[in-house]
Amino acid sequence: MVEPELTERRRQVLQAVLDDYIRTAGPVGSRVVAKRYPLGLSPATIRNTMADLEELGYLTQPHTSAGRVPTDQAYRFYVDSLLPGRERGHRASPPFSPRTEVESLMAEISQHLSVSSRLTGMVLAPPLRTTILERVELLALEGNRVLAVVVTESGWLTTKVLSVEPAIPPGELREFSRLLTDRFGGRTFESIQQWVERAGERPQDPDQAEDLARQVLAVVGERNLYLSGILNILDQPEFSDIQAMKDLLRTLEAKGRLVNLLTLHADSPGVQVLIGRENPYEELQDFSLVTSTYSAGNQVLGILGVVGPRRMPYDQIVSLVEETATLMGQWLRGLNEAERSRVRV
Amino acid sequence: MVEPELTERRRQVLQAVLDDYIRTAGPVGSRVVAKRYPLGLSPATIRNTMADLEELGYLTQPHTSAGRVPTDQAYRFYVDSLLPGRERGHRASPPFSPRTEVESLMAEISQHLSVSSRLTGMVLAPPLRTTILERVELLALEGNRVLAVVVTESGWLTTKVLSVEPAIPPGELREFSRLLTDRFGGRTFESIQQWVERAGERPQDPDQAEDLARQVLAVVGERNLYLSGILNILDQPEFSDIQAMKDLLRTLEAKGRLVNLLTLHADSPGVQVLIGRENPYEELQDFSLVTSTYSAGNQVLGILGVVGPRRMPYDQIVSLVEETATLMGQWLRGLNEAERSRVRV
DNA sequence: TTTAGCACTCCAAATGGGGGAGTGCTAATG
DNA sequence: CATTAGCACTCCCCCATTTGGAGTGCTAAA
Structure with a gap:
């Protein structure tokens, strides 16, 4: 039995495995980690550490003598460790045309999310009922x-x-x-x-x-969900399995499930990350969602975010989603104020 | 050299091969034709006839000892032979909700086309410029x-x-x-x-x-194209080849090509069928389009139809498209007349 | 002219090794 | 005592080969 601490070394190795796996989508071996990441450790040491990480639940082996693959728990650790205290990257803000219709704004934001992340972007419109x-x-x-x-x-x-x-x-x-x-x-x-x-x-x-x-x-009736870049999913190397891909595409196209998932899960303010099995719907369990509410003033209006394979560069994606949500909020707030100075007919 | 007539027997065999291929998507052998279609002919005779049909350009073999597969020419023959003098089938007309927006009508008609055909439905809106x-x-x-x-x-x-x-x-x-x-x-x-x-x-x-x-x-700007049931394409067994499928889906999603194709090719009144290579765009050359213009009065307004694999039951699809176009015309005409009795503000 | 028979062709799926990447363990090393 | 080199072992992946079967073309008989 291994003592269950996540020492600095283990953390580093785990991070290396995550990085490499996110890049290559293939199992990561000890030699690769030793060569590619300057931890000053030999493959053998890394093997030992990896064995520990496996026992702790952060890694798995697809089969006895393959490299390691991160588990949901690993992603969760990764995401949790990067969420607090992150400096704002200066991202080029998206080239919105100065339209005034909210509908096209939603579509454009969704487009922006999908293009910047090379994944599928989604924007859930505010509920009309309230x-x-x-x-x-x-x-x-x-x-x-x-x-x-x-x-x-x-x-x-x-x-x-x-x-x-x-x-x-x-x-x-x-x-x-x-x-x-x-x-x-x-x-x-x-x-x-x-x-x-x-x-x-x-x-x-x-x-x-x-x-x-x-x-x-x-x-x-239903809240409108704007999706874009659905087909970006097709570029993910994990989809040699055509059947799973079909199921996913259908789920996305139908939208209903996704709307449910977003309204039920992602309604607490701020950025949320839902990884793999944390997600209740089976067709989506090989995927992760990064979402954020967006609000004007202190009222939460809707939700936006990104869907993609579990293996995604969470740091970048989380930043992207957060910044986009802020932007959207500013935009809506601007609109709102303009609207308040209303003119009678 | 075979004399180039399409005798009754050859026609029958060709039809049988077409039918079977449309059903199964696999090469059709002489034995199957003999068993499944009561032509009163032995496999050997059918083999001879098939050889003739191949020489005439209606069939091909994927490789030396496989069954036969219909060529574009075969589909063309099939379609041409069924186009004139076809009695109207009584199709259940689609359950349109009595909406009044033209936009949602377009979307619904497209939906209807895709559901009824289990293929991809398309409706090209009238050009605003005229x-x-x-x-x-x-x-x-x-x-x-x-x-x-x-x-x-x-x-x-x-x-x-x-x-x-x-x-x-x-x-x-x-x-x-x-x-x-x-x-x-x-x-x-x-x-x-x-x-x-x-x-x-x-x-x-x-x-x-x-x-x-x-x-x-x-x-x-551009004419609006309403597509639905894009993912029905995924159910076609010919798409073991994932790359071709991606290309197609992207083409459909981008819409531009399709709009071009429709405006350039399918603008003459009535039902048009474009089979495989007859189609100028490479990504679409494994597919067929069945289209029809729709009009209100004597003015052609737009185009609607279906995209699917070459292997499709043209008789049913052609009927479907024709009837849908008629229906659309009636609907628009109705709207038009209503609109003419306009009321000043 | 049609058909039975047969040799032949060719694919598709199954089989069977290497080759290689990676592991776990052990013993040596600073 | 933690780290590392070395080594035996495991298991997948990829390749070539085999085999079975479906289908053909041809020939000769009905």
């Missing part, structure tokens, strides 16, 4: 169709074509918009939804505002 | 940002957030909308673009309408 509606504008189209423009306090903007029955006379649209804004403005979508659901209990005359609200709320 | 603008509505947001709602005569609807400098007083927005509509309504986006470009030659006072038009026109 967002506060600011105002509603209606615009006449033709017949009994109107375009509803919904503006939220966080600067979000959604449009939806509604069917109204009976048709609202074009002259009254403006008035009707004001009516909707008065009734629903300043409330969260959730509370509006509850209000609509309770509507059955109020046996008044049929209320057209209620009907419109119902139609608008249909948009509020 | 579309006629109907009217523009501006809606105040905050500060110097306004939401522009652009309605086209074909019932299209786009929104874009614009920055206006100097800010337009909210009271004048309505007037300004009318001004834009008067100036640009009834013209194609292309002609508006030309007008804007010629603006430099008119050395008048700086024109705010012009600036806004420029911003709106930024949307007019």
